[in-house]
Amino acid sequence: MTRHEEHDDAGGRVGRRPRALKIVGLTLAGALVLGAAAAGWAYRHLNDNITSVDIDSALGDDRPARAVINPATTASADASPLPSGSLNILVLGSDSRSGTANRELGGGDSSGARSDTAMVVHIDAGRTKATVVSIPRDTLVTRPSCPLSSGGATTVAYGAMFNSAYSVGGPVCAVKTAESLTGVRMDHYLEIDFSGFARLVDALGGVDVTTGQDIDDDKSHLHLKAGAHHLGGKRALALARTRHGIGDGSDLGRIELQQTLVKALLERMAATRLLTDPARLYRVADAVTASLTTDTGLDSLSELMTLGRSVQGLTADQVKTVTMPVVTAPSDPNRVIAEEPEAGDLWTSLR
Missing domain, CATH: 1.20.5 (Single alpha-helices involved in coiled-coils or other helix-helix interfaces)
Structure with missing residues (x-):
């Protein structure tokens, strides 16, 4: 031994x-x-990334009624209850945050904030179907009086561009103006800035899109031949922003490209098995949360994860994209107004 x-x-x-x-x-x-x-550390980091605004407290009770909430459902006896009621979410794409990354991608500083993209995402009860309604930013609306975080309120403005609401009163005024225009209660608010969108696309490994015509836009620095393309974050953002190199140069042509990108992102997320690739999942989560502003109902990682789990069965094929019906504004050929009764009928279907 x-x-x-x-x-x-x-x-x-x-x-x-x-x-x-x-x-x-x-x-x-x-x-x-x-x-x-x-x-x-990762959880705390992602959680701390999120910026939130208490929209419910700011707007109070003078708002459209909430939809009837369905009881939560569970996939199995061991699963946590998941909400299954319908939801309406105002989603804005903006250049609201200052910083080198945003400036390099065409964003301005926070004092010159604009909401370049506005969509109302309606998720049906059961959360297996959704409708994404784009609101042209050039739509002329009656902008209601909005409370300001510094105290006081903005004045009512008639014939104002829809995207001016964000400029004068931030997320609170954007939500109030959207609710005034649509008569639909916005259950949640999500905003992502330029750099965040580009980082998200890059974290997913790019997106595949097909354009039906050549795009030649010096302002967005985008030049694409008609056909299929694999785009990284910077070019995907340029595609979302371009308007001068397509169609008649109006916001309506850009909206079609944005809707194409929404479908492409959903398809890419479905194809990229994030749950089996923790490193990529973290990069995607970091890209999203670092550039995200939400209402207080979605201002934690656990709340965002619950929302994500509740719509995990939603595929690109089950998402319908439409644009609010509009006509040229009588007062300005470069602006549009809601076309009635078609626009009203559309919003009624989402209540």
């Missing part, structure tokens, strides 16, 4: 193996502790 060996109580030998197993066990335990710490 060597000096490294000992007898156990049964007379057998125990030597280096138990000692080695102890080392392995300690190493695994340490790795688990470090893994848990890293996971905890």
Whole structure:
């Protein structure tokens, strides 16, 4: 028996193996502790990324009625209850945040904030179908008086462009103006800035889109031949913003491209198995949360995850994209107004 060996109580030998197993066990335990710490740090980091606005408190009760909420459902006895009622979410794409990344992508500083993209995302009860309604930013509306975070309120403005609401009163005024225009209660608010959109596309490995015509727009620095393209974040953002190189140069042509991108992103997310690729999942989550502003009902990672889980069965084929019916404004050939009764009928269907 060597000096490294000992007898156990049964007379057998125990030597280096138990000692080695102890080392392995300690190493695994340490790795688990470090893994848990890293996971905890990642969760806190993603959670802290999110900016929120208390829209419900700011607007009070003078708003359209909420839709009837269906009881939560569960996929199995072990699953956590998931909400299944219908939802209406105002989604804005903006250049609202200052910073080098946004400036390089064409964004302005926060004092010159604009909402370049506005969509009302309606998720049906059961959360297996959705309708995305784009609102042209050049739509002339009656902009209601909106409370300001500094105190006081904006004045009512008649014949104002829809996207001016964000400029004068931020997310609160954007929501109030959208509700005034549509008569639909916005259950949630989501805003993502230029750099966040570009980072999201890059984190997903790019998106595949097909354009029906050549795009030649020096202002957005986008030049594409008609056909299929794989776009990285910077060019995908340029596609979402271009308007001068397509059609008649109006916002309606740009909206069609934005709707194409929405479908492309959904398809890419479905094809990219994020749950089996933790590193990519983290990059996607970091890209989204770092550039995200929400209402207080979605201002935590757990709330966003619950929303995501509740619509996990929603595929690109089950998402319908439409544009609010509009006609040229009598007062200005470069602006539009809601076409009635078609626009009203559309919003009524989403209540």
